[in-house]
Structure formats: C-alpha cells, structure tokens
Amino acid sequence: MTSARAQPADSKQQGDLAAMEAETKFKSGDYAGAVEKFKLAYQLDADPGYLFNVAQAYRLAKDCASSADYYRQFLEKVPSPPNLDQVKGWLADQEACVRALASSAAAEADAKLTSGRYVDAVEQFKVAYQLDPNPDYLFKIAEAYRLAHDCSNAAESYRRFLTKAPNPPNVDQIERRIVEQDECAKLPGSSASSGSKRPTDPKGPRDPVDRGAGKRRLAMIATGAGVVALGVAGFFTWDARYLAKQRDNLLRSCDTATPCTPEQWTGYKDRYNDRGDRAATIAITGYAIGGVAIAGGVALFLMARSGHEQPVAITPTSGGAMVLGGFAF
Template sequence: MTTLRTTLLLALACAPLTALAGTKAQAHIAKAMEAHKAGRFADALVELKAAYALEPNPDLLFAIGQVNVKLERCADAIEYYEKFLATKPGAQAQADTQQAIDTCKAQIAAAQPPPPPTPAPGSDSPYLPASGSTARAPWYKDKLGGALVLGGVAFSVVGLVLYTGARGDLDDAESAPNVTRYDELVDSAHSKRTWSVVMIGGGAVLIGAGVVRYMMRKGSSKETRGVGMVPAAGGGLVTWSGQF
C-alpha cells in the first residue's frame, strides 16, 4: 500500500511536468518514472535531479523528497520537502508535505538509540548494564565431583610415594652387600614403580572425571579448568588450573 501511494504521488508530481518542461527535462522525468516503477530508486533520484537542474519546477522538489524516502534517506527527504514548502504550494499540498516531514522525523527519532539510564542520586558507581551470565554454582556442593577429585588425589599421592620408594630401592641396590639382596631390591623397585604408574594413572582418571563433573553442573561458569602431572626430581606433582 505504501509503495503504491508513493508511486502515485510521484506520478502526480511528475505528470504535469512532462507537458511543461523542455524536451531534455521531459526525457529525464520519463526515465525517472520508469526507474521508480522498476524499483531502481537511486536511478530515479539521479534523473529527477537532472530534470530539476534543467527546469527548476517546484513539483520536482516534492518528487525528489519522495524518492529519498524510498532510499531511507529521511534527512535528505526533509530538506527537499522544506524547499517545496518554501515555494508556497496549495493548501492540500502543504498538508501532505507537512505530514511527510512529520513521518520522516518520527522515523529518524525511532532509529536513535535510547539514552543510558540515569544513575540514582548519590550513587558513586557508574551504571553497568545487566549481564546475561548466570551465577556459578559452588563446586563443593557436588558430592560426587568432590569424591572423584579427592579419590584421584589420594591415588596420585600413593603412586608418588611408591615411585619415590622405587627410586630409593634402586639406590639401595647399588650398595647391596650381596647379589641376593641386590635382586630383592631391584625386584621391589620394579614392583613399586609398576604400582606407582597404575596409581598415578588411576588418580589422573578420577581427577579428570571429577573436573568434568564440575564443568557439567548447571549454572557453572564457562572457564577453563585442567589437571596435569609434572615430573619432578624424586617423584612428580599434580597441578590444577581453574577457579574453585
């Protein structure tokens, strides 16, 4: 409905001009009406301005304003509407043009972003917009996650103790008084080292499962958490990255 009304207004504005304007202006007006009908509003605007440059008929000012509206250039449209009003058209034309100006001003106002809320009197802190993030649920309320992590830490500690014991047995084997004692210490070291690997590996799995459990809790924040094993002299360290 709006497109039809705009087309009719443009046609009414341009129709009398084709009879009054010169041959060159008539050609531009005809091209403008054809471009407008095809939806090529930028081309129509160029042709109307060219026609006005040749024949400055006031009705062309209104037509140029209408095409600017179609191009969503309300500020430019208001400029041409006001130029048209300055030519003192008839009462009905003035009313229609003023209505078009008011509509454009309303569209410009609606496109402006709303002002930020005014802080409450006496408030020293600046206004901060509400965040879309939700509060993170306390990690310690998840009993299963806590049990998995604590169990994993316990397994890892036992594994580190066994690993340290294995290294001690190997050191003692170097100073064994006889071959029998040497073999006993070496076998003990191998056994402890095997169990230390099993315990540390199992502990890492349990800790990892606990971390996954924490991260899957509803309401938890999207932060990076991780567990790592760092080799160290005489054993190793269990590291945790993240926030409790």
C-alpha cells in the first residue's frame, strides 16, 4: 500500500506525465486534446503554469471565451509573471473577440425581435449575455419576454437587470413595467411559470380579417392584364394576315406584261415576310401571356373564395394555358 507521504510525489509525477502528453498534443496542433491533458495536469499538480498553457491552447483553438477565462485565472494565481505585458495583450485580444461574438449574437437577437420571433430572440440574447455579461442584454431579454407575453419571466428579467444596473436612466419606466408584468402574471388564464399566454383583449373580439381580399385584388389585376394581352395578340394576328395578303397581291402583280425585277421580287417578299413573322410572333406571345394571366386570375379568385392556400399548377399550352389544382368551396 502506498503511504500517505508518498502520494503527493506520485501525484506530481502523474501531473508531469499528463503535461508531457499535453505538450505533444499541443505541438501536433491537437489543441482540444492539449486542453484536456493540461487540465488533468493542473488537477494532479496545481502549478499555475498549467492554467497559462490551457489558455494558450484555447487561444490557438479559436475559443476566445475559454481562453480569456484561463488567462484571468492564471493572473489571479500569478499577478506578476515575467511575460505580464504579453499575457495582458493576449487577454485583451481574447476579451475583444468575446465582445465581438456577443455583439454578433445580439445583432441576430435584435433581428429576431424586430421580426416578432420573441422566443428565439430571448435565447439569442441569453447567448450574448453568457459571452459578455453586459446588463443591457438582460434588459433586452426582459423586453423580449414582455413582447412574448411571458409576464412572469419578463418581471424576473427586469429585476435581474436592476440588480446588475441599479440606476439606469429609465429606472422609473422599468419599475412600472415590473408592476405591470407582475399584475399580468396574476390574470386568469396566465401561466405563472411561463406567462406565455396572452391576456384577454379588453377591447373585446375584433372583426374577422378578410384574408381573401388581397387575392381577389391580384385576381382582378391578373385578369385585366390577360385581357389586354389577348387584345394585343388579336391585333397582331390581324396585322400578320393583312401583311401576308399584301405580299401575295404584290407578287401576283408581277405578271408577264410588267415583270418585276429580281430585286423587286426579293424586296417585296423580304419586307412583308419579316413584318409578318414579327407580327405573328408577337401574337403568339400575347396569347400565351394573356392565357396564363387569366388562368392565374381565376386560380387566385378561387383560392380567395376558399380561404385556404391550395396547390395550383399553371402550364402554358399552344392555345393559352392549362390550370391544374384543387379548391375547397
């Protein structure tokens, strides 16, 4: 059996072995493995140098929050190391990195708050606060809870904010909100644990929203555009036929009595062919666009009547368009 007196020496030896393994992993770029071994070495032999090594490994692993934490732990144990200025410089860099990460998380949270995703905003603000314990994030957490109608958590978060920042410029407003959220949490139907339910609207029931109005307006616009497109197509159809007739008449006029020169023949043919082809192309395009627009208008009108989104497929065809879908009446 090992004597009690021999245990510290054995522990130090085990710490040295763990540190040697950590250095090997550190040099090979396995910073995560080095962190674990340096931590083990510190548990076995509380040498503050291991805290510094853990901080270095975390820094090279791009984990600035953990790196800053271990630099601070090292300076608490060794306030004036030989490389104090260098350690302070690394610590400042890692703290700046942490603040940048927290600001990024807070920016995402602000975007979610603006878009009405209050629960997601709460979680993202919590990430920011965990990285950088800035009391402003606690206030934003409270605001997100309030907007989510989570009255109990909103009141608690406002109180936490005042604990960290006892005299903010808007202290009166915050205290009023704490009272409001406490009262809200007591309302019938309110969840005391989460406050997630919305209190009854004192204004009473509101008029139902006509969800089909927008679709009906779009249906009218699409149908009107389709009619115009079909009108344009009809005009160019007539124009193409007229040009073809004119071309044929001119070519027939080149009889044996007054023969046309080759240049006249080619000129008549090319001039009327080109214009006729262009008119025919515009007509076909107009029919296709008009058909699709009218079909889309009909589909939107039917969806507006049903009050539900329905699957609709509009497929152009040679004669216009084909609509496939299901509608509830």
